[in-house]
Structures are given as structure tokens and as C-alpha cells.
Amino acid sequence: MQAGPSILTVTYPVRPDQQGAFHAWLAKLNQTASAAPGFLGMGFNTRQERATEIECTITYKFNTEGERDAWISSAARVKAQAAGSGLLTSAPHETLGVVEGGARSLMVARAHVSPDRESDWCAAQARFQTAVLNFPGFDGVDVFKPRIGSDVWTTVLSFRTEEDMRRWEESPERWALLDEIAIARQDDVIATPGAYGQWFSADASVFANAPTWKQAMLALLVLFPLVTVYDMTLGNAAGAGLKVGGHLVFGGLGLPFPFVVFLGNVVGTILLTWLLMPTVIRAFDWWLNPFATAEQTLRGTVLLVIGYAVEVAAAIFIYQTWGF
Incomplete structure (x- = not known):
């Protein structure tokens, strides 16, 4: 039995003089992931050990191995990957796995999005995610599509500590970006550390932020x-x-x-x-x-x-x- 959702972790060795172009390219690549069946969310981490490159690690989370592998081999991803090769010092390194362990400090936002504005909302959400990826303490984001008969999109932001989460919640960057998602009515925002992390991580869309x-x-x-x-x-x-x-x-x-x-x-x-x-x-x-x-x-x-x-x-x- 699979321990949890399936993930793909990709480490990109980015040329330091191409950081801006890399993040713009990454936003387009991430859009292909968010549109793929079974997509649950992504996490981001960056470090620089050498002056000649910056390692950016992206973790993509999918509901099943089949849905993850289908996106990996999809024409949209292959094309997007090829477009970013000039921004890297070498080929990216990829690792497959499954999600284990529990939640850290989480912020859950729910938004009602009318069907005729979904594409606009998804584009704004992609820009929002690109910004939070670089915020100190950020650990991952999950975006859950509405269930059948519903127009509610749920976004779960994960942070390493409660202090990191509070800093993001009160940051001017977040408030400025929220204006871009004004096409949706933001009904609820809940922030909490997960007390029973592993037990309640079986389905992040429901349990990641259970009271x-x-x-x-x-x-x-x-x-x-x-x-x-x-x-x-x-x-x-x-x-x-x-x-x-x-x-x-x-x-x-x-x-x-x-x-x-x-x-x-x-x-x-x-x-x-x-x-x-x-x-x-x-x-x-x-x-x-x-x-x-x-x-x-x-x-x-x-x-x-x-x-x-x-x-x-x-x-x-x-x-x-x-x-x-």
C-alpha cells in the first residue's frame, strides 16, 4: 500500500545571472503541473554552495504514481523543460518518491471562483505561488480543485515554523498579491500548527488543518x-x-x-x-x-x-x- 501521495523532486542548478529568467520560466512550468490531473501542490527550496550556481529544488505532489508519471512524460512538461535548459549549468536531477510525515504550520485559504473566471484565478494563483516560494520559512503549497458541484478552491500553505507563517500572513508582499486574486471571494483563512501531524496527513485537503x-x-x-x-x-x-x-x-x-x-x-x-x-x-x-x-x-x-x-x-x- 502506498504511504501517501506521489512526488517528483527536481533539483535545478541555476546560473546566478539567470535567476530572474529562471523564476519566470519556472512559473510557466508550474502552470503545466497545476493543470495536470491529480496535481496536489508543490514545495520549494533553494541554496547556494558555489558561486557558479544556485540549487533550486522543487517538489511536485500528485495523488497517484500514474498521474505523477503522466505529467512527467507529458508533451507540455517536456516542451517547458526544454525551454529552460539555457538557464542551467547542467541537466536537472530528478527523484521519485511518496509523501511521508505530517504537517508543520499551515495556512488554509478557501475561495469561491465562478467557472468563467477559473483560468484568470489560476493564472493569478500561479503568480502568488511564485512570490511565496522565495519567502523565508516557506515549505510547500497545495492547491485543491473544487469537488463536483462546488466552486470552492482550497489553498494550503506550509511553513517550517508558526513564526514563519505569521510573518508571511502579515507581510506587505502577501497583501499586495491578494489584490491580484480579487476576482475570487476569499471566504476563509485559517492558520494553525498541526498537532497530530502524521495521523492527519492522509488527505491534506481535509486533514492538513483539522482543528x-x-x-x-x-x-x-x-x-x-x-x-x-x-x-x-x-x-x-x-x-x-x-x-x-x-x-x-x-x-x-x-x-x-x-x-x-x-x-x-x-x-x-x-x-x-x-x-x-x-x-x-x-x-x-x-x-x-x-x-x-x-x-x-x-x-x-x-x-x-x-x-x-x-x-x-x-x-x-x-x-x-x-x-x-
Whole structure:
């Protein structure tokens, strides 16, 4: 099973005297990526170790390997790549991979764009992204197209620290660029560090900026039954064994209590990361969405509270009935 969205990382060795031309060319190349099926976003980093060249690394993120590879071999990209060869000191280096790990500090913006203005908005968005690429602390941008029947475009900007994000949010560069996207009605802008990064990065368009209190509530829904079941089964098997109603059901390994706790953490981490949390997150995507309506938020919260009550009642019943 693929760990996450597929990425292409390209390092361009840029001639120092061609930086301006390179960024203009890069904006055109990025437009071919943003128009490609399955495109999720991109990240940018630059460094200069030698006076003769500047290394610019671009990471393109796609929903699947097939969609990523289709863009890599597309005529639009091949043509755009060839046009920029004179700006480089040598051929670019490319690496394929998948996204792993969680979010840092994120800014999410939602905009309503009428269908007849989408091309204008995308062009303005490309200019906006070109500007933020060079902003200190910027780590990546994801642009999510509207779902069927919707006109809402979602943009997620990622920064290395919350301070970097706040500086961009208050910068004159950002406010000046927002005027260029005035063709769209900017409804919401949310900025937050992701508290449960890896668990909630399965679908960045929904979970990258899920409110922290919602993340905590969902984690609790999974953690309580996981710990309870472990204590009844593997915990007893590794420790002193299991007794039901005072009668020994099976003897344990007699391992020291700290080791039993450590084993529980190992098992819990594996199950949470690769099985339980991704499953529950998909089930509650409508509630975790940072743009969920008040009705959705209330309905999901009530469901979780009911879930807590059922879990606790079931645990009490089991303990009282069988006398663990």
C-alpha cells in the first residue's frame, strides 16, 4: 500500500545571472503541473554552495504514481523543460518518491471562483505561488480543485515554523498579491500548527488543518478501546496472566511491568499509525474538514460523545461480568 501521495523532486542548478529568467520560466512550468490531473501542490527550496550556481529544488505532489508519471512524460512538461535548459549549468536531477510525515504550520485559504473566471484565478494563483516560494520559512503549497458541484478552491500553505507563517500572513508582499486574486471571494483563512501531524496527513485537503480539538477527540475515541483491549489480552499474556472470576484462564510470561507498558506502546503505535487512525479519519472526513458547517460540527461531536459512552459502558460491563 502506498504511504501517501506521489512526488517528483527536481533539483535545478541555476546560473546566478539567470535567476530572474529562471523564476519566470519556472512559473510557466508550474502552470503545466497545476493543470495536470491529480496535481496536489508543490514545495520549494533553494541554496547556494558555489558561486557558479544556485540549487533550486522543487517538489511536485500528485495523488497517484500514474498521474505523477503522466505529467512527467507529458508533451507540455517536456516542451517547458526544454525551454529552460539555457538557464542551467547542467541537466536537472530528478527523484521519485511518496509523501511521508505530517504537517508543520499551515495556512488554509478557501475561495469561491465562478467557472468563467477559473483560468484568470489560476493564472493569478500561479503568480502568488511564485512570490511565496522565495519567502523565508516557506515549505510547500497545495492547491485543491473544487469537488463536483462546488466552486470552492482550497489553498494550503506550509511553513517550517508558526513564526514563519505569521510573518508571511502579515507581510506587505502577501497583501499586495491578494489584490491580484480579487476576482475570487476569499471566504476563509485559517492558520494553525498541526498537532497530530502524521495521523492527519492522509488527505491534506481535509486533514492538513483539522482543528486541534477535533483531532484530540478522534484520537481519544481510538485510544481508549485500544488500551482497554490490550490490557485484557496481550498485556495480561505478557504479564501475570489472565484471571476471570478468580480462575486462571492462562498464565502470563511474567515480564516486568515497564516492559509490558513498552510493548503496549509499540503495538499501539503500529495500530494507530497504519490501521486505526487512517480508518477513523476517513469515516469522519466530513467532520474534520476545517470548513465543516456548524451543523456538521455539532453532529460529529454528538456522535463522538455517544461513542465514548458506548465504549465506557462496554468496558464496565465486561469487567463487572467476567471479573477481570
